[in-house]
Amino acid sequence: NKNTNMLRDEKLAYQDELEKYMEENEIYEIFETMMKTLIISKPDDPIPHLLDTLQKPQTKRIFIMGPPGSKRKEHILTLADNFEDFKYEAICVGDLLNKEITKKSDMGKKIVAARKTYSYPEDDIVIEIVTKSIEQLEKEKRNWIIEGFPRTRKQALALTEMGFIPDRMILLDVKDELTKERIKQNLTSEEAIVEVDPEKIPSISQDALEEYQTHIEGVKEIYKGIICCVDGNQKQDIVLQEIARTLKLKIVNTPKRAPKIILFGVPGSGVSTQAEKISKKFNVIHIQVNSLLKSKVENYWETTKKGDPIPDKIVLEIVRERLEMTDAKINGFVLDGFPLNSNQMSFLINDWGIKPSQLIFLEVSDHKAYERLEDQMFDPVTGISYSITSNLPEDETILKRLMRSPENEHHVLKKSIKRYKEFILELQDTKGLSKTTINGENDPCTVFKDIC
Known part of the structure; x- marks a missing residue:
């Protein structure tokens, strides 16, 4: 009986030691990364592909998607202030598009035209603008989190072809009626980007929702197996906590940093x-x-x-x-x-x-x-x-x-x-x-x- 107890204690000690080793050397994350690259890239010869993946310095990437009005931007900008181990550069697609508009370029004019109907700009325009920022961060080996991209299957395929595979893909799930209500709030607020005939708001909201639902299915197909859904119908602070749990972040004990x-x-x-x-x-x-x-x-x-x-x-x-x-x-x-x-x-x-x-x-x-x-x-x-x-x-x-x-x-x-x-x-x-x-x-x- 004494020998049995000693053997059990030795096994537990070995298990604890092994667990500590796995955590300290991020073994779980390594296997998870390899599985994701195989699922998404589907290489003809997996072994060289995995070796290449392991030899490259790993930049961490997080995608946050959701329907219009799901407060994606607010969530990613708030993460850094509330969680001590969140060290990612935020890419807000709307800000990048705004910057292009200020240049008064042909692409900027097309973005403005799309916004007037609350619809997506052309894929090629968005891909060109966004991937420039991503490539720069990848070059500097900096972790990044992006909201609102990829919105379409074509955008997702463009990222995959460039080798940018997400470590986490978070999809904010919001009820249709709440989405339409939030679109209405955006269109009627004092800070609304474009003026809209109030009578057209219901149809614009419905069209925007349907456009999102159509395109997100193509995105979900590309990232099948690595998408984590979060209930976006809850209060913003609760949604933030859910995202943090998904990303395994630790809450900061110190007060929120003053802007x-x-x-x-x-x-x-x-x-x-x-x-x-x-x-x-x-x-x-x-x-x-x-x-x-x-x-x-x-x-x-x-x-x-x-x-x-x-x-x-x-x-x-x-x-x-x-x-x-x-x-x-x-x-x-x-x-x-x-x-x-x-x-x-x-x-x-x-x-x-x-x-x-x-x-x-x-x-x-x-x-x-x-x-x-x-x-x-x-x-x-x-x-x-x-x-x-x-x-x-x-x-x-x-x-x-x-x-x-x-x-x-x-x-x-x-x-x-x-x-x-x-x-x-x-x-x-x-x-x-x-x-x-x-x-x-x-x-x-x-x-x-x-x-x-």
Whole structure:
């Protein structure tokens, strides 16, 4: 009996040791990866294919799919803030398409045309745009998660032919009626991308749902055997927990990270307007650096009316003091007007240890910027700006003291825009920061919709 107990204990100890080895060396994941590549690729000669798979550095890939309004983008952007071991670059297909639209290219025009009918853009266009981002991440050996792609069988086959096999394919299952209701909400919200005749909304919603259902069947056929379905009818936080369980993520014990957003754009691009909207929607602190400088720097106007920037030493001291305040630390912030050069960005990240969670670039042409600023007057007492053509104050006292800002004079703007463009060229090449480019020439509601 004693010998039997010893033998059992030895077996259990060996089993624990073996289990530990399998976990530490990711043996289960290796076998799972090999099975997936065989299921999807179906090579004529499996052995060389498996050897090739094992010898390549493994980039992890997650696909999240679901019908319109299933909040795919919100889920993948929230994962990093809530789970400690989620280290993936997010690819939001809508953002990539928006960036193409800002280029005013032929592809961008076709994307706009498709959006007007709430339908899919052409496969070839989407494949070309999305695979460029994927190839770059693969080249850098970075894990990635993508939402809203592949939407069709053709898109799925294109990825398979390129050798991009998902480690996880999550499909959000949402009831038809809820999907149509969410499409309606998207089409009737203030931030709706296109205006739609209210009477056509039911038919547009039905068409969008049917288009999704038709194409998703082809996608499911390609990834048969590796799809994990998640109930998308539940509250967003519950759906997120379900996705996390599927991905075997651990919940962060520390508080959720406060957002650190920076908006960039030339004067007249609408940065302050969008920063204020972001502040209200996400309850973060809007730090308008220009206003801080005007209130704290004695010779502000004498310096800026010549087109010269305020010295970095002064700017850095004032901005750091504001970022150190409790409200910015707890709630997070959206920075407007900082950093304006590489030295300031270096201080923010390297010296102060503040890594932005999102950089948002509002693109407008020089002509559009000048046009907007020509229309602006401001009150030197309150600092409030007014439009000459649309919202002049009714109060005669305020009206009489309105003036054109010295910063908006043509020679000053020319210098500011030149400095901005030089800085942005350097910044766009910086790796490791999440960046989004938005067409800032649209109306404010459309721009805000694109940002969110």
